Amino acid sequence: MGNPYSVVSIPEQQRYFTTKEVSEMAEISFYTVREICKRCGIDYEVRPIRNGRGAFYSWVDTQRIIEEANKNRRIKKKCTPVVVVTDEEKENHPLVTDLRCLKLNYWPEIEPVCFLDLEA
Secondary structure, eight states: OOOOSOTTTSOSSOOOEEHHHHHHHHTOOHHHHHHHHHHHTOOOEEEEETTEEEEEEOHHHHHHHHHHHHHTOOOOOOOOOOOOOOHHHHHHOTTOOOGGGGSGGGSOOOSOGGGHHHHO
16 A cells, blocks of 8 residues: 655654654544554554653554544534523623523523422
């Protein structure tokens, strides 16, 4: 399998990245980096670092890992609800900084479920 990335984007001086650097760039865990390497057949070099050994990935392999992580990303972006508060409500409560607190649907029910039967 050849290099799927353009020659222009490859840095002139070859640099190797540690598993920690790759996981930070791809925003995934160390374990996920290893799983992607195993699944895609990406080789890494084992080199000594400080008191142990670590896996190092070339620039091309790092780009493949990031691309694979983005392809398989299951995280959905959270959307914030739009809160519409009138000027009258703002004037009545000048100390409220979070406008969501003015909505009654924002607060949970305060009566426990076990006490709902007692009123009936």
